[in-house]
Amino acid sequence: GLAERLQETLTKIRGKGKVSEQDVKDMMREVRLALLEADVNFKVVKKFIADVKEKALGQEVMKSLTPGQQVIKVVNEELTSLMGGEQSKIAVAPKAPTVVMMVGLQGAGKTTTTAKLANHLRKKHNRNPLLVAADIYRPAAIKQLETLGKQLNMPVFSLGDQVSPIEIAKQAIAKAKEDHHDYVLIDTAGRLHIDETLMAELQGVKDIAKPDEILLVVDAMTGQDAVNVAESFNEQLDVTGVVLTKLDGDTRGGAALSVKAVTNTPIKFAGMGEKIDQLEPFHPDRMASRILGMGDVLSLIEKAQSNVDEEKARELEKKMRTMDFTFDDFLEQLDQVRNMGPLDEILGMMPGFNKAKGMKDLQVDDKQINKVEAIVRSMTKQEKKDPSLMNASRRRRIAKGSGTTIQDVNRLLKQFEDMKKMMKQMTGMTSGKGKKRGKG
Ligand code: GDP
Ligand code: MG
Numbered sequence: 145g146l147a148e149r150l151q152e153t154l155t156k157i158r159g160k161g162k163v164s165e166q167d168v169k170d171m172m173r174e175v176r177l178a179l180l181e182a183d184v185n186f187k188v189v190k191k192f193i194a195d196v197k198e199k200a201l202g203q204e205v206m207k208s209l210t211p212g213q214q215v216i217k218v219v220n221e222e223l224t225s226l227m228g229g230e231q232s233k234i235a236v237a238p239k240a241p242t243v244v245m246m247v248g249l250q251g252a253g254k255t256t257t258t259a260k261l262a263n264h265l266r267k268k269h270n271r272n273p274l275l276v277a278a279d280i281y282r283p284a285a286i287k288q289l290e291t292l293g294k295q296l297n298m299p300v301f302s303l304g305d306q307v308s309p310i311e312i313a314k315q316a317i318a319k320a321k322e323d324h325h326d327y328v329l330i331d332t333a334g335r336l337h338i339d340e341t342l343m344a345e346l347q348g349v350k351d352i353a354k355p356d357e358i359l360l361v362v363d364a365m366t367g368q369d370a371v372n373v374a375e376s377f378n379e380q381l382d383v384t385g386v387v388l389t390k391l392d393g394d395t396r397g398g399a400a401l402s403v404k405a406v407t408n409t410p411i412k413f414a415g416m417g418e419k420i421d422q423l424e425p426f427h428p429d430r431m432a433s434r435i436l437g438m439g440d441v442l443s444l445i446e447k448a449q450s451n452v453d454e455e456k457a458r459e460l461e462k463k464m465r466t467m468d469f470t471f472d473d474f475l476e477q478l479d480q481v482r483n484m485g486p487l488d489e490i491l492g493m494m495p496g497f498n499k500a501k502g503m504k505d506l507q508v509d510d511k512q513i514n515k516v517e518a519i520v521r522s523m524t525k526q527e528k529k530d531p532s533l534m535n536a537s538r539r540r541r542i543a544k545g546s547g548t549t550i551q552d553v554n555r556l557l558k559q560f561e562d563m564k565k566m567m568k569q570m571t572g573m574t575s576g577k578g579k580k581r582g583k584g
Contacts, residue, residue, distance in 0.1 A: 168200045171215050183367040183398035188226075188405040196222050223432035227401055231427050232410035234265075235357040235384065240326040241274070243317060243353050247346055247381060248361035249373055250334035253389035253415055255285060257361050258331040259292035260415065260423035261387075265327055266298070267421075273327035276316040277302035278309040278349065281333045289331055295420065299323075309333065309345060313353040330355070338373065343380045350381060358383045359412065362403060365390045370399040371406050378407040388426065389415030401431075471520050471528035474560065518546035519556050531557055 172193050179189045200218045236242055244261070246254045258275060265271035275293050277300055279285035286302050293300035301316040313330055320328045330353060335342045350358065360383040362370045377383055386403055391414045404411055411426040520528065522545035527533050534542075534557060543550045 168197055168215060172197055175219055185371050185402035188402050192222060192226060220432050224429045227404045227428035227431055228410040229428055231425055232412050234412055237356045241320045241328045243328045243355040244357045244359060245330045245353060245355040246359050246361055247332055247377060248334050250336050252334060252361045252363045254334060254361045255288050255331050257387050257389060257415060258329050259296060260420055262298055262329055263296055263420050264423050271326050273329050274320045274325040275300040276328060276330040278312045278330050279333035280305040280309060310348045310352050313349045317353060338376045346381060357385060359385050359387050361387045361389060363390050364388045364399050365393050367399055371402045374403045374407045378409060383409055385410055385412040387413040391415060392417045471523060475520055515548055516556055519548055519553055522546040531560060
């Protein structure tokens with residue numbers, strides 16, 4: 145995935161104070177490949193890369209983020225906004241019933257989604273929808289919707305397959321008003337390919353039903369084809385929203401990005417399986433992470449941003465550079481880590497960490513942190529400042545005072561030294577350039 149690829153580039157630019165043009169170029173090349181691999185339309189990719197480059201270049205690097213993380217953040221934000229930014233809700237007519245027309249190619253998932261949507265509206269919005277079987281062409285299409293309706297214990301309006309879809313729509317809406325349904329969901333016919341007869345008929349249904357929402361149902365597995373389909377349907381019918389189905393497959397969701405970019409129509413729902421409750425409101429930010437394949441790197445970045453005090457971070461960095469970092473700073477650091485949440489959760493979100501074999505040996509749990517804190521709190525002021533003071537008798541005293549063992553104390557002292565070394569590397573200080581002080 146992109147995450148692994150970016151790692152290499154990230155390592156190179158970690159610790160730099162400013163994101164250079166070359167850094168952005170390097171990262172963008174990886175992002176570009178990943179997007180194309182995820183089946184994003186190449187025109188969309190091109191524009192996207194240009195936008196991100198412009199935004200990422202020359203940005204002042206936030207102290208709590210590495211330049212690499214910052215570029216990822218820009219990439220993610222742009223992806224999210226490309227897919228609509230905010231989560232987009234289904235229409236509600238000022239006067240009931242709200243009429244929703246489902247359109248799309250055959251097999252895209254219209255009938256299934258109609259039932260899923262009815263279920264969603266009832267469960268989440270306390271609505272009372274009427275399902276309408278207006279696909280008179282596909283054998284057993286009416287039966288399919290009726291079966292789903294039975295399963296949901298919801299009424300399905302049908303007039304058989306000898307009445308035109310336009311007439312069905314007309315009568316269905318009248319019936320919905322009569323029976324006080326607040327939503328009318330019209331399942332229409334699709335074809336294997338877009339053709340004029342289909343479009344003309346859908347136009348006719350649209351004219352009579354005056355839908356508040358025309359949802360284009362698109363199969364996410366069809367990749368690039370989805371874009372062409374979306375474009376034609378949109379040209380003919382002015383769709384108001386997209387439902388992306390079969391996102392439970394192994395597609396990376398690039399189609400989502402393209403469909404939104406090309407039609408400028410928000411994706412409102414995502415189909416996540418064949419079952420009736422497997423429809424979810426579409427969240428652009430989550431899809432962005434999925435396309436980037438970065439799992440929770442982004443939530444980690446968010447956590448870091450909201451929790452690490454900028455000023456303190458700057459101070460700390462200065463201390464680490466001069467190797468003045470003491471156990472007091474360490475305690476403060478522990479508090480910050482605690483504020484971010486359980487340590488193993490934080491580490492689990494870091495790229496590479498979750499897969500690292502060493503993860504188990506680290507035994508990072510809150511109990512462990514408490515132990516560490518107890519040890520540090522048992523040190524004297526001098527000891528906290530200068531761990532080299534710690535001889536055997538001091539170590540024994542500390543172990544006793546903290547209710548731990550000498551081994552625990554030794555381990556912590558060793559880890560503290562290791563950590564100092566690691567932090568020094570992380571702040572990008574080149575080693576052995578005369579910045580060391582004290583005993584070294
Ligand atoms: P229509 O021709 O557009 O009405 O498509 P259908 O609703 O009949 O669905 C076609 C096939 O896709 C059926 O086998 C559905 O179970 C399946 N399907 C629909 N939505 C999803 C989804 O979100 N995930 C998966 N895995 N299958 C789906
Ligand atoms: Mg159907």
